[in-house]
Structures are given as C-alpha cells and as structure tokens.
Amino acid sequence: MPDFLLPDLGEGLTEAAIVDWRVKVGDTVEVDQVVVEVETAKAAVEVPVPFAGVVSALHGEPGQLLPVGAPLLSVGGFAEPGVTTSSGSGNVLIGYGTAPTTRRKRSRRPVSTTAPAPTRPKQAPGVISPFVRKLAADNGIDLAKVTATGADGIIRRADVEAAMKKPVSNGKRIPLTGVRKAVADKLTTSRREIPEATVWVDVDATELVAARAALNAKPDRPVSLLGLIARFVVAGLRRYPELNSRVEGDEIVLLDKIHLGFAAQTDRGLVVPVVRDAGELSTRDLSAAIGERARTARDGKLAPADLTGGTFTVNNYGVFGVDGSAAIINHPEAAILGIGRIIDRPWVVDGALVVRKVCELTLAFDHRVCDGGTAGGFLRFVADCVESPVTALGDL
Numbered sequence: 001m002p003d004f005l006l007p008d009l010g011e012g013l014t015e016a017a018i019v020d021w022r023v024k025v026g027d028t029v030e031v032d033q034v035v036v037e038v039e040t041a042k043a044a045v046e047v048p049v050p051f052a053g054v055v056s057a058l059h060g061e062p063g064q065l066l067p068v069g070a071p072l073l074s075v076g077g078f079a080e081p082g083v084t085t086s087s088g089s090g091n092v093l094i095g096y097g098t099a100p101t102t103r104r105k106r107s108r109r110p111v112s113t114t115a116p117a118p119t120r121p122k123q124a125p126g127v128i129s130p131f132v133r134k135l136a137a138d139n140g141i142d143l144a145k146v147t148a149t150g151a152d153g154i155i156r157r158a159d160v161e162a163a164m165k166k167p168v169s170n171g172k173r174i175p176l177t178g179v180r181k182a183v184a185d186k187l188t189t190s191r192r193e194i195p196e197a198t199v200w201v202d203v204d205a206t207e208l209v210a211a212r213a214a215l216n217a218k219p220d221r222p223v224s225l226l227g228l229i230a231r232f233v234v235a236g237l238r239r240y241p242e243l244n245s246r247v248e249g250d251e252i253v254l255l256d257k258i259h260l261g262f263a264a265q266t267d268r269g270l271v272v273p274v275v276r277d278a279g280e281l282s283t284r285d286l287s288a289a290i291g292e293r294a295r296t297a298r299d300g301k302l303a304p305a306d307l308t309g310g311t312f313t314v315n316n317y318g319v320f321g322v323d324g325s326a327a328i329i330n331h332p333e334a335a336i337l338g339i340g341r342i343i344d345r346p347w348v349v350d351g352a353l354v355v356r357k358v359c360e361l362t363l364a365f366d367h368r369v370c371d372g373g374t375a376g377g378f379l380r381f382v383a384d385c386v387e388s389p390v391t392a393l394g395d396l
Helices: 130-138 157-165 178-193 206-215 225-239 283-298 372-387 389-395
Strands: 003-005 015-021 034-039 044-048 053-058 065-067 071-076 196-204 245-248 251-254 260-262 264-266 269-271 312-315 335-339 343-349 352-366
Touching (some): 225 260, 225 372, 225 389, 260 283, 264 283, 352 372
Parallel strands (some): 260 312
Antiparallel strands (some): 196 352, 245 251, 264 269, 343 352
16 A cells, blocks of 8 residues: 655755645545645645555644654555655655665456456556646646656756746747847847837927928929927937937946937838938928838838948837837947827817817937936927927027
8 A cells, every 4th residue: 555755845844734635535536636735835836646546544633743754644555756755855856866766566356368458547647746747838848758867766956847848839930030029129138238218208299290291292203200209209209318328337428329210110120220410400301211211121122231220219100000119228328219100089168178189299318418307308399399380499
C-alpha cells in the first residue's frame, strides 16, 4: 500500500498544516486529483495526488502540522512512478531530490494467450510537485509530452521550462525583417530609454476646416489639414525649442533646424518620411512637401535619407477613424504630436450648446527634456492655432 508523502513546497519551507481534506477513506482518487489543502508560512496550497487508487488512510487531522516527507495519505491499488513506501521523502519540488525512491515488487499473473490482458490503470506523467503541475498548466504544456530528467522519471521544473522554450509549431509565422524590423527596433528603443509622459486636449477645429476651404479656393496648390497643423507645430517648436531636441548622454541638445517627420502607413509598414528645414517653408510649400513624401512612401521609392534625421514627428491617426492614441516617440526625438479624427460633437460657444467639428490633440514628450509646463504650453499653442487659424497665420 503506497503512501503519498507531503511534497517539498519550496522556498525553504519544511512543514505545512492540514487545512481541509478533500477526500475520505474509501474514496477512489484519480491522478492529479486535489486531495488536501495545506497551509505554509507563505500561502494555502491545494495538493494533488500523483497516482490513482482507493484511499485507505488519512495521516493527520485538520490543523495538524506535518513535516515535509511525512505521509499524507495511503492509497491502495496501482501506484504511479515517484511514490515511495520508504521513510525517505521521495516527493520532490522542481527537481531538488532526496534519496532514490524504492518500490515494492508486485507479482504478475501470467497473461493468457486467449483471454484479454487485464486493464492497467492509465499512468500519468511522473510529476509529484503541485507547483510543477501548475507551471505546466499555466503555460499550456502537456506533461505527457515533456521529457523527464529526474530520478525514476520524475518531471522537474527545469523540464517544464525547457518545454516552454521550444518553438510553437502551429500558426503563421511572419519574419520580422526589413522596414518592419527597423520600426520595431526603434520603437523598442524608445520605450526602453525614454521616460515619456502624455498630455492631450480637445479642440474646436471648425475654423480650421473653414480656413482650409478658403485656402483651397485656388486648387493648383491645395493645402491639407495636416499641412496646416504642421505649420502650427513648426511655429510652436520655435517658441518651445526644448521639444525640438534630443538627449545625448548627460546632455540635452537643442537643435537649430526643424526637420519635421510624419507617420505614413504603407504596404510595407509604418514609415516616417522627413521634410527637412520645415521651419523655412511656407504653409503651401510645407503641405506640398508632405503630400509628395507621402505619395513617394506609398510607392516604396523613398531613399534612406528621406527616413532619417527628423527632429519632431506628427502622427495623423485620425485617418484610421480613431479619436486618440498614446503614440510612441520616434527615438531619438523628444516628442510626437498625435492628431485624432475631426468629428461633429456638441460644444459650448458663448454659453450656448452647438455642434462643432472637434478634434483631439495628444502630445507625448520626453520628460527628461522638459516638464509638464513646457509640454502643456506647446500643446495649448497649437490648439489655439487650430481654433483660430486665420489669426495664427497672420502672426506667423
């Protein structure tokens, strides 16, 4: 009759108290069935039995303290690997072993060549530790497919962890190469190195839409909404140069030129074309440059030099029908302005509720180069320009 011993529950714990028995004498138990709840100095643990049979004895009462290796219960019937009838522990957590286990030999009845062989209880993988079982379950590991390296075929924690590292054979794999890999590397570097913060504001873009319509009365040189906002961004960077900078070592470098990048979605992935010397361009020229770079990007004909050297980025994710986004700063730049969709919404004007065209602007910035006052000042300046574009253009 095999005994199931209290397992080593890890972290140097040497004893546990019985909280509640989940079975009684005479019950039939199955492999991996929880039979008792015990409590250690760390937590309450449900302990599964690693073999099947009929419970013949319970070794302890609720509240009783048992040392690791003491018998918990006895089970009659077939015993799985790792169960011992000796006085040694035999029950091992994550591969920290005691002396090899011993088993009693059982006689075998000769099997008739004419009669069917007696049914043998299904063996479960040789796992004694409940923590190893939980690790496998939490990570979708089939213990029956895990190669055991412990004594007597015991599956250790290291065996489960090795199975977790094996590549998944199902599903579609997409190589992370080319443009996608370059973007992934840059965004990963940004998240790792830049302590970014985000501020945002809803703006009334009704006058911005009207100003664009007026400027486009001459269709030979149209101005886009992104081109207008980009012009306001350039003006804002002149007032708040901390956001047109980068961190190099222990220094903040304020940049003389404004090279404006803008996010563009293409068939090859997300790219950020750069309009150089954007601060020297008129509103129409800046808008035209953005349009030309966007078309070249979609055609896949941008040169590497057209995708590097930016000092600030704008991201018009409103074209995807979304209102806001916590954009990732285009490393090594110091900030990125996000532009949400322009949509009709209720808005209070002079104490009256009216329908206006509202847009959300979001600024993510490197908190090393400035504090919230500077970031908020820049965002408010751009927002004021969007709400009163004619006045803003007159002063630029």
